[in-house]
Amino acid sequence: MANKIRVATTSLAGCFGCHMSFLDIDERMLQLVEVVEFDRSPITDIEHCTNCDIGLIEGGVCNSENVHVLREFRNNCKILVAVGACAINGGLPAMRNHIPLEECLNEAYLDGIGVENPQIPSDIELPLLLDQVRPIHEVVKIDYFLPGCPPSADVFWKFLTDLIEGREPSLPYELVHYD
């Protein structure tokens, strides 16, 4: 276990599609865990990350908790990576950005078709929504970007193997997709 590369992952305002795509490396995961140890990640259920080499961030920031998690990752990861369209440009959730937040909440919780017991959630445990969804490079310094919705399993594999084997990560034309 001693010198394994520590990787943390999280999904902020994302759909976990990027995580699913990461898992699509399939049996290559066995090769990966020979050299990599997962820290905070949906895979491990560890709550906070500590002293990691690589942090993979899926999704943009849409609420205050996203911002805190993102900063925790930045403070604890030597290399921070924006994974997928939403982390890079806000993606689908950012399509709410030109609609006032109050209208979004009214539509979702009060006036929308099929809403029962209409009320806007206000539990103190719930993180506050930001007025706009923003990409993560606007909040913290990001070292690498993996575009795609989601990035394919091969993108994760190429990027991580480049990094682990000491090469400057690069994506060839076939692996660069924004869709």
Place this chain on the structure above:
Amino acid sequence: MSKTITIDGKTIPFEEGQTIMDAAMAAGVYIPHLCHQPEFTPHGSCKLCTVKVNGRNCSACTFPAADGQDVLNQAEELIEDRKKITQMLFVEGNHFCPSCEKTGNCQLQAVAYHLNMLDNHFPLFYPDRKVDASHAEVMIDHNRCIFCTLCVRASQQKDGKDVFAISGRGIHKHLIVNAQSGLLKDTDVDASDKACAVCPTGAILVKRTGYQVPIGERIYDHKQIDQVSLSTEHPKHGE
């Protein structure tokens, strides 16, 4: 004796009246561009085709070729500038490729792929822009317009109409249509117009055609835009 210029050290002949872009394309040299199509009057607005001519930055699509010019096209500095320009085009509009029917066929996206643009670098504007879906067959998604004016020129120069124009300045610049109501349905646009086919992004779309070719089998999914541009815009230099 025929006249020549050099592009990245390669000697390229040209004819009187040709631009640097014309000469380059005829010789099979790709210079990235979005607002230029050889069949329309050059506009020089997107600045992606910026090259260094005898040490000075010029738009290749508008700058006349002249004997002995020393042109730099693939210089590291120019490629970086082009990437920054493309990033600015992305952040100024709302370019959400996963939900755009033009993805894979989009020249803005293809240029970005070609430049290996992996991020937006700049803060995003998320401008508030509208969709005009009033016409039965054609729609405008203003979120994706990059003001290249290709539709403006195509409508005037090929379709013999005057459907499109650019209005406003700076951040307020926007595409308008030639109708009192401001709606596409009240113009004489037709889905078969060249103006509806020439858009390099997903701003002008013919309805019910967006998903005829599946994602993954589209123009730029496996071929880079330099290859496509040289073979389709100058057929004699195809593969």
